[in-house]
Amino acid sequence: MTFGRVQQSDGVPKRVLVLGYARTGSTLLSEIINLHERVLCLFEPLRVAESNRIDYISALKDLNECRFNYLFETIDEDGLATPKKGFFLHVISDTLALSDGKVNFTELTNECNNSETVLVIKTIRLNFKWETRKFFHQNPHFKIIHLFRDPRGILSSRSDTAELINKTGLHSICDIISKDVQYGLSIRRKLPQNRYLLTSYEALIYSPINVTKKVYNTANLQITDHILHKVYNLTRSNTTIIGGYNSSLPRNGTTNVLRWQKTLSNKNLNKLISNLNCRYLINLAYKEDFQQL
Template sequence: MKSTRRYSYFSILIVAVFIFILIRAPYENNTVDNSSHYFAKPLHRSFIAMRGRLFSKNKLDPMSLQQNSSLNAIKHKGIHILAIGRTGSSFLGQIIAQHPQVFYMFEPGRILDNQRKTPDQKIYKNPKNLVNYVDMIASIYHCRFDNMKSYLKAIMQLSFNSRLQEIPDLTEKNLCRPTRGVSRRKQNESLSTKCEPVSRELTHKCQNKTFTVIKTIRIHNITNFTKLVNDDDVDFKILHLIRDPRGMILSNLRAWHRDVIHAMNEEHRSLFDANDLPSELYEYLNNWCKDWIENADFGYSKIPSSQYLSVRYEDISLSPIESATKIYAKLGLGALTSDIIEWINNSTSGYKGGSYALSRNSTLNAEKWRRSMTYELAERIQEMDNCGKFMDVFGYKKVKSPEELHDSSLSLIGKYSKSSFKARKNHKP
């Protein structure tokens, strides 16, 4: 009797240890810190590693289970839009978000940065927070949200309209309920719609879509995604967005430098001049040009051609349907549906809103900056070492006079040849 009871206790202990290892395994050796997030392994991979530890004496190869597992038959597909602010990334993200099988997230880092009290803690300024953010992004591509407390807390406090921008899938009827006595139209225009907590729903929504798409402007170095490019569990692709630095910096001034706008109004000026850019903004622009050249060089020379695509903002603006068709095909999204084509046409035929509007006349907007800039400012940007090279590499024409700058019949968007970069090497970094 005692022997039987002792055997039962031993069996219970073995089961308890087994369950403990299974629960703990996804986060083993992947912790960042208490204020950050985990880059959790997919559960089946953790089970494989745990199985190898338990049965290593029998010399079983734990990877044989992974290779034969049906769990690996279908990979989740991840698409990352690598961009910087004021390059049209929000519109590009929305083009892809229209696909019915896309789970889309708009710049998760914005919510995190909004919670930080000092500028030096912002993601792009703080190496530690950047590493944590990259790990968080990687977890999202595995549909793992269980250790993102600060982010989830902020998401749960968002209104209907804010959720619609950040994560469109979190505005469905089962997650957001109307406030009594308020019409649906008014709810869409106000903060009155009540939304449920999202921690469980995020994983569910992500797993039930074929593609996970994230747009970021806070990760400036493509090498941060090397692990994802090599990840066996995610079919990962990078969509690299390019824009003429002259147009990008002018949009930057309009949106984020109200002091410059105020000074121009005081002086009754309508054109931005070379003196309107502070020295740190010239340095920022020159560094961005350098980073984007290196990113494209790395993308074309180190990443398999099936996993990297660069696109220019101007090409999307001038030919939105044609560009979207090519992007969808390259990313494996299939053909544009009539609903997506209708959305693109409606979003590119007019102008609604201010600096962050997604609806505007895209053809007129492609080179709109030329009408708002002095030749001296354009020349200053063109003569910068990195930005001059950037324009040559990505096919942007330099102007040689004020007349050329303001002549709308002369396009400054030339041909973009990928041969400008190193020869492709179809192996992973």
């Protein structure tokens, strides 16, 4: 197969939305998906839509149709595009991204339209609302991989811990995530099998191979032993995959999962668990199989 050429096929386009929240591990999960050579991953394109006052659903429709103009500052006569600040993508072809940071816009569009390419959209900006449900019902080829985290882990990974606790900001975060998770589980029962996958950062770290297999299965991606080996190293050691923005800071996953035990005071923990939705997420985050819910 030659990269950069559109496959003449009637195949259904492959689209995956990685839906996460700040400090929940969505970049790590995207890195894991990026290990596959046929993934074209857009990192936070809705951030650009937001700054350009484009509503999220309109932005998703554009991305679904491989219309990427709003993600770039300029596109010159040679088809070379300069990305807007805050937007990054994982390249699957050496001819797509150039050394000066520009992108071959024609190549990008061709790859998106290639029936073998899986377009992955990673965002922490999208809540499940009525418009979102309507969009996904109208686009049955779209898959959702929904990632959340034990709120104690979210709290311990942020620099504004005291402010979040004192102003009940974390309670609001728990309320939003809890409602999204419950909504996601409710629509999963109405959707065809394998269109919605719920998982947690804790599940990803404690069972990286098992979760990766489920993620790849949902995204219709073939997994290899080579990919699984990289996943194990990425989640178990202090190393990371290098690839432009796509790289997170070096991490030891199991240490991060339990970091809250050393950093959060009993007073802050008691304030957190006083919220019903925070307790719901804490109990849910360590489930072994979310598909049984």
